[in-house]
Amino acid sequence: MKESTTVVIGGGIIGLSIAWRLAKEGQSVTVIERGEVGQEASRVAAGMLAASAEVGYEEFELYALCRESLRQWPNFARELESDSGINVDYRSHGTLIVADDRDAAVALKRGFDFQKENNYPVEWLTREETLELEPFLSPRIVASVLASEDHAIDNRMVIMGLREAVKRRGGTILEKTTVESVDLTGTEVAVQMQGRSDLVADRIVLAAGAWSRQIAGIPSDLVPPVRPVKGQILELKMEAPFELNHVIRGRKAYLVPRTDGRLIVGATSEEMGFDKRMTAGGVYSILEGAWEMVPGIHDLELLSIEVGLRPGSRDHQPIVGYCRDRRVYIATGHYRHGVILSAITAIESAKSILSGNDSPILSYFSPKRFGHLDVK
Numbered sequence: 228m229k230e231s232t233t234v235v236i237g238g239g240i241i242g243l244s245i246a247w248r249l250a251k252e253g254q255s256v257t258v259i260e261r262g263e264v265g266q267e268a269s270r271v272a273a274g275m276l277a278a279s280a281e282v283g284y285e286e287f288e289l290y291a292l293c294r295e296s297l298r299q300w301p302n303f304a305r306e307l308e309s310d311s312g313i314n315v316d317y318r319s320h321g322t323l324i325v326a327d328d329r330d331a332a333v334a335l336k337r338g339f340d341f342q343k344e345n346n347y348p349v350e351w352l353t354r355e356e357t358l359e360l361e362p363f364l365s366p367r368i369v370a371s372v373l374a375s376e377d378h379a380i381d382n383r384m385v386i387m388g389l390r391e392a393v394k395r396r397g398g399t400i401l402e403k404t405t406v407e408s409v410d411l412t413g414t415e416v417a418v419q420m421q422g423r424s425d426l427v428a429d430r431i432v433l434a435a436g437a438w439s440r441q442i443a444g445i446p447s448d449l450v451p452p453v454r455p456v457k458g459q460i461l462e463l464k465m466e467a468p469f470e471l472n473h474v475i476r477g478r479k480a481y482l483v484p485r486t487d488g489r490l491i492v493g494a495t496s497e498e499m500g501f502d503k504r505m506t507a508g509g510v511y512s513i514l515e516g517a518w519e520m521v522p523g524i525h526d527l528e529l530l531s532i533e534v535g536l537r538p539g540s541r542d543h544q545p546i547v548g549y550c551r552d553r554r555v556y557i558a559t560g561h562y563r564h565g566v567i568l569s570a571i572t573a574i575e576s577a578k579s580i581l582s583g584n585d586s587p588i589l590s591y592f593s594p595k596r597f598g599h600l601d602v603k
């Protein structure tokens with residue numbers, strides 16, 4: 228196969244995953260990251276692979292994509308571990324979606340009926356069954372839904388694994404490197420960076436998350452409509468006798484246990500532009516929501532509070548695929564689903580870039596759905 232050259236702009240989980248899959252296929256790939264890889268939204272995530280628990284009503288296409296990605300994850304994680312030598316803490320305990328009052332139980336039942344009608348792999352559990360699975364849940368819990376196929380990984384370990392795997396597969400990662408502009412006037416694409424000579428490539432993959440609108444030189448009709456959606460999360464330290472094994476989701480918060488004893492608790496969803504301040508109100512609302520479901524968190528040590536900016540698109544669906552100018556491939560807008568969708572995005576995008584064809588699996592999420600990005 229002829230080697231083609233790709234420059235990936237943005238070293239988050241999406242950009243790195245695509246770069247890894249391309250490098251694995253022997254392609255020449257360079258990732259440019261203005262900070263250090265994976266330190267924005269990809270880091271400030273809980274690592275839920277939560278297709279059934281997180282995707283809302285009517286989001287059929289997104290649900291199908293998440294399910295397909297979830298199906299790919301066990302292999303994707305194994306391959307990544309073998310390529311990098313880094314364990315990504317894949318946990319298959321499942322997710323409990325809990326209702327802690329009657330109102331919440333009615334809403335949960337409505338969602339459950341909808342999920343059953345659509346053959347989602349979910350099971351209704353009574354209060355007693357729920358508490359038997361997770362004794363540290365509040366005795367106020369009315370019922371829960373077990374989504375046994377909704378798993379979790381440690382997104383920070385995935386980032387470390389991807390960084391290593393890209394390099395071991397011969398890819399290049401340029402960190403602390405800012406793209407000044409992209410020049411699309413020639414046959415090839417020239418990427419200009421601060422303090423470095425230009426890179427010339429066959430194409431760019433624009434995967435700069437919430438910052439994807441800020442790359443100079445990309446024609447306005449190719450710029451993806453994304454905005455930052457702020458999320459604050461906390462890390463607690465689980466200590467015996469406290470224990471949680473499943474991911475726990477309620478209306479106001481979620482809790483995601485790691486094998487090393489950390490408990491990730493999230494998250495706010497705030498329209499605050501590029502504001503990355505931690506706020507008392509944000510932390511209060513996450514802790515209140517988590518404490519109502521799992522009162523035992525009260526005594527756990529608080530290890531950290533972090534803020535991330537999710538890339539939310541205009542319709543809250545990912546934007547992935549070729550643009551009118553097929554030298555520009557977009558992979559952003561994953562909003563709350565960047566971690567789960569990184570597997571399918573990377574696998575299908577790499578196939579698409581290698582073949583030059585659009586991915587049928589990603590067609591619903593094409594950048595071309597936005598009028599201003601359309602092709603004639």
Ligand code: GLY
Pocket residue numbers: 273275281458493494537562563564
């Ligand atoms: N996927 C979890 C979040 O966005 O908060």
